[in-house]
Amino acid sequence: MIPLQWYLYLALALFAVGLFGFVSRRNVIIVLLCVELMLNAVNIALTALGTALEDVTGHIVVFFVIAVAAAEAAIGLSLVVLIYKRFREVHLDEVKMLKG
């Protein structure tokens, strides 16, 4: 039996990797991947917590997070495809008509 903490450390580490990638990478597809990584990191934590607490709620949340993540990815990719058609570019630095 692996202690709960180890799962949580893993989840936090993966979340941090995702967050770092989100902030540092400029390619939209990679940024999307980083969001997915963060969500799945939390899924690991939720699964572990649900098992540790002997409560099924955590596992149910994981199902919903997976479904929402898929919907999010679908909308994100559609936006990227439209942006690519329009700008011929998927790097965030190149897409800036609106001034920050």
Added chain:
Amino acid sequence: MPFSLLNFKALAPEIFLVLVASFMVLFDRAIRAKDFFFWTALLGTLVAWWLCRTSLGISFGESYTADHYGFFLKTIFLLSLFLSILISPVYARRRGFHFGEYYGLLYFAVCGMMLMASGTDLLLIYIGLELMSLSIYVLVAVDWRDPRGLEGGLKYFLLGSLASAFLILGLAIIYGRTGTLFLARIHQHLSVDPAVLAGIAFFLVALGFKVAMVPFHMWAPDAYEGAPTPVTAFMSVAAKAAGFAALGRIFLLAFASAHPMWIKLLVPFAVLTMFVGNILAVVQTNIKRMLAYSSVAHAGYILLGIAAGTREGLSAVLLYLFIYAFMNIGAFGIVTLLQREGGVGESIYDYQGLARLYPFPALLMLLFMFSLTGIPPTAGFMGKFYLFRSVVHAGHPWLAVLAVLASVIAAYPYLRIVMFMYMREPEREIQPASSLSLWAALGISALGVLVIGLYPGSLLHAVMGSVF
């Protein structure tokens, strides 16, 4: 038996909205007269409000509570939906997105907001938030031939998905510490320790993104400017109200016992939001960006009401959100009236001399700008007055002083528009897009701003009865 807990009557408005939205999405191709969807959407909003009024109750165990708090917020959502639909056709026809899906997406977004307002379970609030956000991402980019809309949509999407990742992380932490997701039970089991505080902070960041709290407001100006103006009006009011609905429920119900802790976290953000929003609004020359920063600043005022942590503070938040729906959608209605292809009518300099050319739209804009500034006898004054008073009563007089100072800065961008309209010569003439539905929206907004400003009594009574 778990199923005796199911009470579909309490969910009637949401079920109705999903059915109508599915209908509008599916039959878009079959029905050529697109105005049909406009009228369906308008009528459906009224029916949904009636359903909200008649179907109070609790469903899905403790997950869903259609109480007076939820009802008041649903009224705000449906009001802003109604007004946004009214100002949509004139803009949507011109830009070629006057079709069933547009109204269907608005309905899905409102359905998500309703789940947020009535959800008493973190999972349900999360799903409501996602339903709302995903619909609005698409709505921002619904005019997909416009690169600004696409870019605004992408920025909003990326930062919004980051916010939802934070939300789910906070959810996991709170679940780990309390073993439940029901708000009332979290309240019972919550013991303040660093992990719980981190969880609360993640919730604040995630919901702060949605209400455009500084420093998580970066998406707001881009998304507001890029989005079609009716969508901007809708999201600036309804999405913000939904964010505050969830903030109010989560922070004042589930995290109530940690109030001394999270107020220290919330107050700096609120003060920063008020000042940064107003100061950046001063330098904007695009009216939509100006209104975007102004809406950031208004989020700051409303956050103070949450920070007060009292029933009075929460009722002032509800009052402010209701008033904000009228004045902000009214202002965006005027923007829609004057907007033309290629960014014409979006610059604040296009408002120069408006009073001479078109006195009536100028008068309405004056009214909305006065209300946004908070000048009596408009509704905006009432909203600010009760909000700041609740902050003083909660024992933070210096916060109220800061808020008044921020409002003084805010006077500049709003009154500059008024000055342009009344004291400058027109540079170029813009023919207003006359449309009966747009005028109806402007009339309702102006009436709301005036009536609430002059006779706030019954609304105050309703608001006091709407706090859980």
Added chain:
Amino acid sequence: MGETVLAAKYLPILILAILVFIIGLSMTIANQILAIRRPYSEKLVRYECGLPPSGEPRHPFSVKFYAIAILFVVFDVEAVFLYPWAVSFGHLGAFAYVEMIVFIALLLVAYVYAWIRGAFQWE
């Protein structure tokens, strides 16, 4: 269970991981040191199952694939909700059956919508 017992239990995996790493690395290095290099054009060309290469290996996919892939991902993942329902179907009874029919009907709305809008048409 103590930490030491736990560590002992996973020790073989650690050893395996280290061995794999060492073997892989040593083979690559040995190849670099020992191999005799006599490059000519046929050798340097990309390997494509023994056939002459037909084009650049990294040409972008058509956008049409994206549309199909996005739709697939969404509907595929929605099926995840069927799984817990199927596992506990015995306890849930007729009501859950009706609930799942409602769920699938809503999915069907989305499917029909995608169909009407021509998302499945290749050309």
